[in-house]
Amino acid sequence: MTARSMRNSTAPKFRKSRSSRFAAVGALAVAGSLLLTACGDQTDSGSKEKGSGDKKSNSAPLFNKLPEKYQKSGVIKVGTNAEYAPMESVENGKIVGVDPDIAAELGKKLGVKFEFTSGSFDGLITALNTGRHDIAMSSITDNKQRQEGLDENGKKLGKGVDFVDYFLAGTAVYTKKGNPEGIKSIADLCGKTAAVQRGTTYEKALQTQSKACKDAGKPAVKIEPFENDTEAQTRVKSGGAVAGVNDYPVALDLSRKADGGNAFEVVGEQIDAGPFGIAVNKDNTALRDALKEAVDAIIADGSYLNVLKKWGAESGAIDKAAVNGGK
Template sequence: MTASTTRRTTARTRIAAVGAIAVAGSLLLTACGDQTDSSSQESGSGKETKSGAPLFEKLPEKYQKSGVIKVGTNAEYAPMEFVENGKIVGVDPDLAEALGKQLGVKFEFTSGSFEGLITALNTGRHDIAMSSITDNKQRQEGLDESGKKLGKGVDFVDYFLAGTAVYTKKGNPEGINSIEDLCGKTAAVQRATTYEKALETQSKACTDAGEKAIKIQAFENDTEAQTRVKAGGAVAGVNDYPVAVDLARKADGGKAFEVVGEQVDAGPFGIAVNKDNTGLRDALKEAVDAIIADGSYQKVLDKWGAGTGAIDKAAINGGK
């Protein structure tokens, strides 16, 4: 939930990974209907504790003084980030909590449309965006699908690896075994994601081979796409692999969907940071490496069944 109009952006991934949370047991998470909604929900409160935060001095002075990093997310993407009992939970928020312990600050999450995350970041509404965003050159350079310059782009701190997966109704009534089997059929997807781009790429491959194009139905959020598949209006949906696996396991007690085939085009999820904010970017990279080294990173992934997306070391702008 691959943010420019390229994914969470191209048949190239999104499992992939991760948000941010509080230090010293404090957690303040905000869920709002869109990027302009000012309402918020607190999941906890507490005093910022700098003792025991080995990377606190790595942060720019702004964050040392405020004790807060504001995070934009799209909390509709279980198990990565979603709302449960009024709180934003999942892989990214738990990873953020671990990052907060290293940095000595709280990560405050606000949920809005995935499509608007990078814009909100670059206008200063958020300090970072952490929402299973696929790191790729298009987003790094601020380009649209045709290569036209839309903005200055963002930097990414890569923390997770994910690929594209296809899911169908339970029982796979149309016999779909891969994304290639969708030629001439209807598929549902969330708009402005890398897996929407994956469908567009595959659709062109279909027509180039003399087959019919894929009828792509793109929705504002992933829940609408899932509903379309469940109702039979689309033969399949396309999503990040860990999200599709979680959906198949949990929806209607595991009776609604199934994942078909293997994940393809795995690529990194990254924490997006304004290109002018290199101090924060570099501190986040050190923090990701620190939680990988101390084991808290793997513990979070295993908790949510996302261990296949683990990386060995953080990278800056590692996406292609």
């Protein structure tokens, strides 16, 4: 869900990229979250075993940058919504993908384990700010609305969060394989049904396009929001919606893998490219700054790009981390 300029001094410098994913986090109650207990705390970076939280013995280069709480526990608790391959998804009861693998590399620099727990996407920031998680890492688009804790109408809902930007992504339109309606871009959805996950930035992208349709004297987009993205995909696959809207790397992964590449196809170019950020409580500035240093460290040593290449997501690579670089 509008293009955001990355030209301010705090914005990351991006590699050549066409990758795109906008994911918004709503302020719904955590009680509504659907925790995937089978995949909580099960990533390459997460472990039930507490890390070696001994300041004197830990040899990780950025260990001493962490607040004492994490040095002692050896663990950073991560909230995610594991439904967005290749960024984060569940395979054989384990959370895998770009974000868990990046977190594993960050853990090597910081000397701690990152333990992922999956829940409802629209409850992640609420869970973070109530202390259930230390960070949220779930392909979350960094923008001013989330930084300032505002709803889509500009009403203050909470204190917001800080972001450490680590990836560039935008919004893509995908259709049933063969594109039976001949959709070429999001502008072709006027008067047509489109499926989307509720509470995301790409739902907002559809709302923006629907208004543009009406302003041009055309029928509005018939937006069908679903609780999770799998339901939206099913709606497109069945023909009930002519298209779905999703993050570019997610839509691309769907087109390549769903039903052996025979279920969906991506149409047009990505839109509204902007940064994904690791969300951190605004009061936890020391953790935020340690994470930024760690992102820069894995970019510098090449392990960051290796992770992206592993998952076919290297087009979203950045050259430098930023704090609150989104617009």
